[in-house]
């Protein structure tokens with residue numbers, strides 16, 4: 512996840528920060544692939560000792576860590592060759608937390624997706640999947656077991672963060688619906704939470720591609736999964752949620768998805784769209800980067 516560039520950089524430094532963004536990203540990728548974030552649970556350690564444990568080159572690991580700590584990611588200690596967590600990296604110790612999002616974003620298949628990006632700008636249209644000879648990005652993700660597992664975990668992490676805000680804002684509005692269907696609901700995190708706080712909902716359906724929902728389970732007997740494509744049909748319901756899905760698709764495809772939902776929606780039904788809002792006119796906004804590959 513990118514952060515807005517610090518203010519106050521010279522024009523040259525600002526431009527170079529963006530141009531070399533992938534250098535920094537690759538350093539982070541190497542370090543977290545070795546799970547260096549788990550090495551400072553008991554305080555600072557020699558990076559050379561860690562390199563020996565991890566069976567990697569000590570000098571190269573030191574240089575990566577020095578570069579990252581100069582950006583506030585990990586911290587170089589007074590004692591030569593020693594590193595520790597910085598306030599930014601402490602959260603990476605939680606194996607079910609943000610580390611999963613970073614591992615997904617820095618996976619080799621993730622970088623490969625961008626290698627033909629110039630063609631998108633020249634000709635339009637999403638084309639990352641062409642680097643893998645696949646039909647679309649979902650096939651890319653589902654064909655690669657490791658990438659797929661990381662994707663699910665990353666989505667789970669993002670979902671936990673956004674679900675908290677959704678429940679707080681509108682969670683109890685769902686009490687008036689009998690059947691709620693979460694379209695593109697992945698592993699059912701949102702649906703499970705909605706059921707937990709709304710005992711009146713009789714049925715909560717998590718709808719996603721068959722390969723995604725195949726092993727999605729819940730202890731709540733009102734929870735069920737349906738596999739399919741939102742370009743064909745979705746289950747009947749009186750309320751739909753669609754969270755962090757539409758930003759993946761062009762305007763035309765979004766209209767197709769919403770039309771499919773409209774066909775199955777019961778009379779008087781409602782749809783809740785939860786997604787990122789893109790800011791314009793020079794406002795720092797990560798969602799505008801999410802939107803560039805269409």
Ligand SMILES: C[S@@+](CC[C@H](N)C(=O)[O-])C[C@H]1O[C@@H](n2cnc3c(N)ncnc32)[C@H](O)[C@@H]1O
Pocket residue numbers: 649666667669670694695696697718719720723739740741742753754755756759
């Ligand atoms: C960015 S993820 C969002 C997942 C979840 N809603 C969340 O907020 O974490 C997009 C989801 O759309 C699903 N998806 C992609 N194409 C689909 C299709 N044609 N039909 C149904 N689901 C699809 C993916 O499998 C994935 O779970």
